[in-house]
Amino acid sequence: MSLHLTNSMSGKKEPFQPIDPKNVRLYVCGPTVYDFAHIGNARPPVVFDLLFRLLRHVYGEGHVTYARNITDIDDKIIARAAESGTPIATITEKFARIYREDMAAIHVLPPSIEPHATDHIAQMIAMIADLMDKGFAYAAQEHVLFHVPAMPDYGKLSHRPRDEMVAGARVEVAPYKKDPADFVLWKPSDADQPGWESPWGKGRPGWHLECSAMIKAHLGTEIDIHGGGQDLIFPHHENELAQSECCHGHPFVRTWVHNGYVLSGGEKMSKSLGNFHTVHDLLADFPGEAIRLTLMSAHYRQPLDFTTDGIAENKRRLDRWYRLIAGVEAAQIIPQTVVAALEDDLNSPRAIAALEALAKPESVDQLLAGAQFMGLLQENPDQWFKSNRAGGLDADAIEALILERKEARKARDFARADKVRDQLDAAGIRLLDRPDGTTDWERTGND
Ligand SMILES: [Zn+2]
Structure with a gap:
C-alpha cells in the first residue's frame, strides 16, 4: 500500500501524491511561546514528527522540507509580559528554548525550518497590500480586515454554515467591520505594545496571517501537507486558506491533516480548564x-x-x-x-x-x-x-549507597548492609551482584 492520509478538506482517506517528489513540503503550526507546553500541545509535534519520519523514508531524507513555526508575537505574550514585567523577547526566547528541549526529550526531530513570526513582518505587510490590491481586504480605523464575502467559497475547509462561523469565531462586532465574519490582518499597537511601521500605522499582524506569510516565504504558494490540531481548523486554518488562495489565485494545500484532542478525565486538556500536565513536569517523573x-x-x-x-x-x-x-x-x-x-x-x-x-x-x-x-x-x-527517573535517587546517590553497602559487608556489618539494600529497594533500584564482585544496578520502576 502506498501512503494514504485522511484529508480534512474531503473528509476521506486519499492516496498521497506529492506536487514534487524531490521536495515534499509539510507545514505545521507551532507553539505560541509564553508558557510551558502541556501534553495536549505535544500531540501535534509527535504526530507530525512521525509523518516527517515516514515521508523521509518514502521520498528520501533530502527530499522533505518540514517547517514548524514559532509564534513570538501574540496578545497572550503581550499580556504575560505586562503582568510579569518581563520583556517580551526574554519570555519568547526562554519558552522557545524550553519547547525545543522538551521536544528533543520526547525524540521529536527538529524540523527543517523553524521560522519566527517576528522575522517575517515585511512579508506579512507585502501580503496584506497584495490582498488589498486584489480587492479581498480593506483598511478601516488603523485596522486591515479580510473581507469574507469577497471569497465565494470561504468555509470550504471547516464546512460550517456561515451563521455558525460568525458565532464560532466569537468575532467582536466592531464598528470598522463591513461584515461580522471579516477577520483581522493587521491591527494597531498602543505606545506600550510592540508594533512595526506599516502603511496603516504602527501595528502588528493577525495570527492567521503570520502562517500564510511564513509558508509562502519558506515553502512556496502551494504545499503538500498542512497539519495541526483539530481545534485549528476553524478559524485559523480556514483563514490561512482564504488569505493564501486569494493572494496567490490557486489552491494552497493538497492535504490537510488534523489530530484529535488530548483528553483528561473525559474533557479536552487545556490551559483554561487547568486540567493539564506540562511536558516539562512529566519529564521529571x-x-x-x-x-x-x-x-x-x-x-x-x-x-x-x-x-x-x-x-x-x-x-x-x-x-x-x-x-x-x-x-x-x-x-x-x-x-x-x-x-x-x-x-x-x-x-x-x-x-x-x-x-x-x-x-x-x-x-x-x-x-x-x-x-x-x-x-x-x-x-x-x-x-x-x-537514567530513567522515578524513585527519586540520582545515579550518584545510588552509587554512593552501593559503596556504603559494600563497605558494610566488608566490615561484616550485615544489618547495615541489608538496611542500605532495603533503602535502594524502596526507591525501585534492583542490585545485580556480579560474579566478579562488582555490583551493577537498574531501576525497576515499581514505585
Ligand atoms: Zn498556522
Missing part, C-alpha cells in the same frame, strides 16, 4: 520515550485519553523491550508491518502492535529497527535502566 509512546498509542484522528498510569504502563512495555535488545544490532531494513501500518493513514496503534509482535528473541533486531524508526529505543539498555 518519566522517560521521554514513555511519554512519546503514550502519545502514539491512539490513532492521531481519535481523542487520546491521557493518564499518568498510561505513561507508567508504556514505560513497563519499554523496559521489557529494552531487556530484549541488550547486545542486539538493529536490522538493516525497517519491518514492512510497521511501515505498512504507518502508510495507512499513520496508524500508530497498529504499528505499535506490529512492534509488539516482533518482541521475541528471534526477531528482536527487527523490533529495534522498527522502534528506532518510530523514535523509540534510542538509548542503550544500560543507559535506559540507569
Whole structure:
C-alpha cells in the first residue's frame, strides 16, 4: 500500500501524491511561546514528527522540507509580559528554548525550518497590500480586515454554515467591520505594545496571517501537507486558506491533516480548564520515550485519553523491550508491518502492535529497527535502566549507597548492609551482584 492520509478538506482517506517528489513540503503550526507546553500541545509535534519520519523514508531524507513555526508575537505574550514585567523577547526566547528541549526529550526531530513570526513582518505587510490590491481586504480605523464575502467559497475547509462561523469565531462586532465574519490582518499597537511601521500605522499582524506569510516565504504558494490540531481548523486554518488562495489565485494545500484532542478525565486538556500536565513536569517523573509512546498509542484522528498510569504502563512495555535488545544490532531494513501500518493513514496503534509482535528473541533486531524508526529505543539498555527517573535517587546517590553497602559487608556489618539494600529497594533500584564482585544496578520502576 502506498501512503494514504485522511484529508480534512474531503473528509476521506486519499492516496498521497506529492506536487514534487524531490521536495515534499509539510507545514505545521507551532507553539505560541509564553508558557510551558502541556501534553495536549505535544500531540501535534509527535504526530507530525512521525509523518516527517515516514515521508523521509518514502521520498528520501533530502527530499522533505518540514517547517514548524514559532509564534513570538501574540496578545497572550503581550499580556504575560505586562503582568510579569518581563520583556517580551526574554519570555519568547526562554519558552522557545524550553519547547525545543522538551521536544528533543520526547525524540521529536527538529524540523527543517523553524521560522519566527517576528522575522517575517515585511512579508506579512507585502501580503496584506497584495490582498488589498486584489480587492479581498480593506483598511478601516488603523485596522486591515479580510473581507469574507469577497471569497465565494470561504468555509470550504471547516464546512460550517456561515451563521455558525460568525458565532464560532466569537468575532467582536466592531464598528470598522463591513461584515461580522471579516477577520483581522493587521491591527494597531498602543505606545506600550510592540508594533512595526506599516502603511496603516504602527501595528502588528493577525495570527492567521503570520502562517500564510511564513509558508509562502519558506515553502512556496502551494504545499503538500498542512497539519495541526483539530481545534485549528476553524478559524485559523480556514483563514490561512482564504488569505493564501486569494493572494496567490490557486489552491494552497493538497492535504490537510488534523489530530484529535488530548483528553483528561473525559474533557479536552487545556490551559483554561487547568486540567493539564506540562511536558516539562512529566519529564521529571518519566522517560521521554514513555511519554512519546503514550502519545502514539491512539490513532492521531481519535481523542487520546491521557493518564499518568498510561505513561507508567508504556514505560513497563519499554523496559521489557529494552531487556530484549541488550547486545542486539538493529536490522538493516525497517519491518514492512510497521511501515505498512504507518502508510495507512499513520496508524500508530497498529504499528505499535506490529512492534509488539516482533518482541521475541528471534526477531528482536527487527523490533529495534522498527522502534528506532518510530523514535523509540534510542538509548542503550544500560543507559535506559540507569537514567530513567522515578524513585527519586540520582545515579550518584545510588552509587554512593552501593559503596556504603559494600563497605558494610566488608566490615561484616550485615544489618547495615541489608538496611542500605532495603533503602535502594524502596526507591525501585534492583542490585545485580556480579560474579566478579562488582555490583551493577537498574531501576525497576515499581514505585
Ligand atoms: Zn498556522
